[in-house]
Amino acid sequence: MARVLVIGGDAAGMSAAAALRRRLPVEHEVVVLERGEWTSYSACGIPYWVSGEVTEVDDLVARSPAEHRANGIDLRTGTEAVSIDLDAREVETAAGDRIAFDALVIATGAEPVRPDLPGIHGRGILGVQTLGDGQDVIDALAERPRDVVVVGSGYVGLEMAEACVLRGCRTTVVERAPVPLSIIEPVLGEQVAVAMRGRGIELRTSAAVSGFDLDGDGHVRGVRVDDEVLPADLVLLGLGVTARSALAVAAGLPTGVKGGIVTDARHRVAGADRVWAAGDCVETRDRTTGLPIHLPLGTHANKQGMVVADDVAATLLDEPTRLTFPGVVQTAITKFCALEISRTGLGEQQAREAGFDPVVVSIETSARAGYMPDAGSMTVLLVADRGSRRLLGVQVVGTENAGLRVDAAATALTAGMTVDDVVMLDLAYAPPFASVWSPVQVAARAAVKAMDA
Amino acid sequence: MARVLVIGGDAAGMSAAAALRRRLPVEHEVVVLERGEWTSYSACGIPYWVSGEVTEVDDLVARSPAEHRANGIDLRTGTEAVSIDLDAREVETAAGDRIAFDALVIATGAEPVRPDLPGIHGRGILGVQTLGDGQDVIDALAERPRDVVVVGSGYVGLEMAEACVLRGCRTTVVERAPVPLSIIEPVLGEQVAVAMRGRGIELRTSAAVSGFDLDGDGHVRGVRVDDEVLPADLVLLGLGVTARSALAVAAGLPTGVKGGIVTDARHRVAGADRVWAAGDCVETRDRTTGLPIHLPLGTHANKQGMVVADDVAATLLDEPTRLTFPGVVQTAITKFCALEISRTGLGEQQAREAGFDPVVVSIETSARAGYMPDAGSMTVLLVADRGSRRLLGVQVVGTENAGLRVDAAATALTAGMTVDDVVMLDLAYAPPFASVWSPVQVAARAAVKAMDA
Known part of the structure; x- marks a missing residue:
């Protein structure tokens, strides 16, 4: 009997775990450590929950912890992995437990970029990545902020700005580039700018945030942009994400673009034995250029989780590997x-x-x-x-x-x-x-x- | 100087003529014979004109005769070609004119299937292929028929049935097969049947039309289906089309599936010199099976017209041919x-x-x-x-x-x-x-x- 240990209970981790549970004979263990309380949730759905279009947070959960457990996965929520010992093949948790593994799957996801600016840790300055973050935003909006400032206009920034507008908030979007939404060419971004302004958003482009003013309680009250202070009761960070790979780095595993863990096409971590990684915490490959890229999206995470499950099972059962992840085309x-x-x-x-x-x-x-x-x-x-x-x-x-x-x-x-x-x-x-x-x-x-x- | 003669002024013919006019030096002539009065029109748009969603017939005309003439095409509307003399390189018109050509493009389109049933030539029994047909349907609907029967439930039959429902007509659709819309699998066709009945259409499946009852004026009053007569003031034929290739056949040119003229990938007619054919009058090739197929759709007609223009121009100007038509995948x-x-x-x-x-x-x-x-x-x-x-x-x-x-x-x-x-x-x-x-x-x-x- 062998034990597969998965760190992270969202798209990549749980799709790997679920596929492994289906494929591995029952004497093998599939253990998942998730530091939060939710599993298999749609981070992409958060803006539509914040806007009110999706009413229940449970709707964003594709499969709950209870459902995963009912399927035979040993899922441990509220359990944070704090270190990986590759030689001993053990993972240590925040509670001090050491859990042995025969195969390790790292699926620790990504975290919002929080630039090191004065005041960045003030209250009311929120990233949007987990359901907990989404709940924080909803709670903040319930207090009827007068001015919301969204920093960054990638798709998360754009979708959160739409949500704030739909919630009736006075909304400003601050973007460093001359046009919003840098994933498209500027000539198209101009059309997005027109649409944003048409819905009453104050769009500040070519504008750099230099810091945040906080009140006596440490709550944000303004965003410093160039020589100006924009009033703000709530700040949403839409500056993209980086791989949450500190755990892997500490274990000596290799990382590349935006901190993404480096793997091969079977999603084995480069240079490591019996360690796989998948989802927002890895770098992948662009199929057109052949170059590495960090592209944290649920659609890739699910496929990579499937690929990992195939290779882990093949390794443990001594069968041929069938799947590889061919990379992305940045859709x-x-x-x-x-x-x-x-x-x-x-x-x-x-x-x-x-x-x-x-x-x-x-x-x-x-x-x-x-x-x-x-x-x-x-x-x-x-x-x-x-x-x-x-x-x-x-x-x-x-x-x-x-x-x-x-x-x-x-x-x-x-x-x-x-x-x-x-x-x-x-x-x-x-x-x-x-x-x-x-x-x-x-x-x-x-x-x-x-x-x- | 050379003369290109095109027979047929809809999608394939006019896209070939327009591309040739752009590419050939001005001393070359591009002559088009069109027996009707309209050019470059969207037959696919007719159901939406009949339904009232499109209000003006001119909206269905992508480019009018006047526009084509302004672009330097010698377009002769109301001019029907009645025979092709391949040896003399001449086409004869209904008016008795003989028009010489250096290159001939046959783009005579398709015609609705009119099965040889008793009463089929009665008034009020209409096919739907040309704008003239569309006008006839609109005129007939203006007389507020009590009962419309659509024979056949291919996409034309389905779209015309929708148009009649939107116009408030009591509509029956008669289909020989057990489910409507044979271009999709029966299990999906069942869903279409449910939708049709849900909009009040009387759908008669597994039902064979054996003839039409006419009144004393020769106008349809009923459709014979099995042992029954369905009342009908207006009958729309949606039984598909066949290639309108009689002219080509009479000239000894080869035809295949559903009468489609046989061409190579450059759309040169097989075995003939300086004769091309394109659009609904040709057979084409399915890319998956490699087998010939008749697939009359505007999207193929436009591409084939472009391919023909390229090869005709290459032939006349002694340049290399760049384009071939790779066939269809039945989308x-x-x-x-x-x-x-x-x-x-x-x-x-x-x-x-x-x-x-x-x-x-x-x-x-x-x-x-x-x-x-x-x-x-x-x-x-x-x-x-x-x-x-x-x-x-x-x-x-x-x-x-x-x-x-x-x-x-x-x-x-x-x-x-x-x-x-x-x-x-x-x-x-x-x-x-x-x-x-x-x-x-x-x-x-x-x-x-x-x-x-």
Whole structure:
């Protein structure tokens, strides 16, 4: 009999644990240490819980601790791992227990970036990563803050700003870059800026936060931006996350981009024996460039958890490994009110840095046939490599029916298709859904034209 | 100087003519013969014009005759070609003119199937293919028919039935098969049947039309179905179309599936010199099976017109040909009221006939994260080949946000991906758009499970 020990009870950890429990004979143990009280929850759903669209926190929990336990997983909530002894194959907990393992899965997730600024630890300055964080935000909003400042305008910042607007708060978003949402090209970010301002958000771009003013109780009352102090009763940090890998680092395990633990395609930790890692705490690989990247998203965490389970089981049962994680193509989607925003592949600068010779085109088209009522509109930006004509990236901003268009593009660029291949794809057409050339194909045709000019 | 003569002024013909006009030096002539008065119109838009959602017929015209003429195309509307003399390189018109050509493009489209049944030529029995047909339907509806019978429940039949319901007509749909919409598997067709009946349509399945009763004026008054006569003031034929290739056949050109003219990948007519054909009048090739198929859709017609223009220009200008048409993967999308319906690739029976060993799975999932308000639901049916694990087909029926999911599947199967590849695709995820596993991936995981069982 063997014991698999998983550190972390969210997407990667619990998907690995659940798959292992299904696959391993019952005499093997699957133990999970989770420092919080929730498991398998949707961090991505927090903005919709904060906005009130999702009413119960339990709705965000895909599988509760009780359900996992009923499935035979030895799940220990409220149990924090504080060190890993690789030689002894033991993990020590905050309570001082030492738990032996035959296979260790590190799935410690990510943590919001909290820049080391004066006042950053003041009360009312909240990150948004765990359900506990979400509850803190909801509690703070219940006290009816006069001014909410969101620092950063990545998708978490954007979604939290939308939630605050829907809750009726006076909301300011502070962004260091000239336009919001740096995951898309600035020309598309401008459209997001227009939408944000249209919903009454005060958007401060090219603005650097230098600190936070606190009142006598240590509660935030202002955000220092350049030479100004923006009033704030509540500050939400949307500055992205880094891998929560201190435990791995302390054990001597290798980390790379944004602190992500380095693994191979089976998600074995590089240079370590019988140690795997998955989810927001690892770095992964971009399939287009082959370069390492930290891309903390639930969708990758679930796949990686599945891959880990396959290889752990194969190792313990002496069977062949079937799965590897092939990496990501940086697909992402979000929305701001009615505006849908998505991307896949590389932006222009990323393409250039990876050694491609990018051709960039941007087109406007409708979401349905142009003559249909509510035809909608969208902008599609496409990046391709001039030499190979290969599709490198697609970004979309537009109304209903726009965002998910990137799925076909993500599939095409994963397959290494050229823009010419994309033009000839047989994509769905009927007047309520598209024009006779699908939006991504309209962009691909523009790219062909630009290349052949 | 050379003259390109195009027969047919809709999608394939006019896209070829317009591309040729842009590419050929001005001394070359581009002449188009169109027997009707409209050009470049959206036949697919007719149901939405009939329903009243599109109010002006001109909205369905992407480019008018005047616009084409302004672009330098010698467009002759009201001019019917009646014979082709391949040796003399001349086309004769109904008016007796003989027009010489250096290159001939046949783009004569398709015509609704009108089975040879007693009474089929009665007044009030209408096909739906041209804008003229659409106008006839609108005129007939203006006379407030008491009973409309739609014969056939392919997507044209379904869309026309929806239009009649939206216009407040008492509508019966008669279908020979046990379930409507044979382009999808029967298990999904059942959901369409429920939706149709839910909107008050009388759906008669497994019902064969044996003839039409006409009144003294030769106007339809009933549809004979088995031993019964269904009252009908207006009958709409939705029995599909066949290639309108009589002209080509008379000239000795080869035809195949459903009368489609046989061409190569550059859309040169097989065995003929300087003759091309494109659009609804040709047969094409299914990319998955390699087998010929007749698939009359505007999206293919436009691409084929572009391919023809490239090869005609290359021939006349003695340049290399750049484009070929790679064939289709049978992607289609439609809707019935709020129900979206789409498919790509092969159904189970098609897969079996093509020599694959199909594994078929069907799953239910939500269109957004399950905890979001209006999460919606959809059924995804997936067909894969047991031996190669290759994705062969995907079909979707569901609420808003469901139909276009087939685009990623169409791209994946075009690329020859396995279901394992699909599971690992990086598709867009955020709670308003999908669950952490995208619907097609949920189906792919079910297929993997079924294969590995």
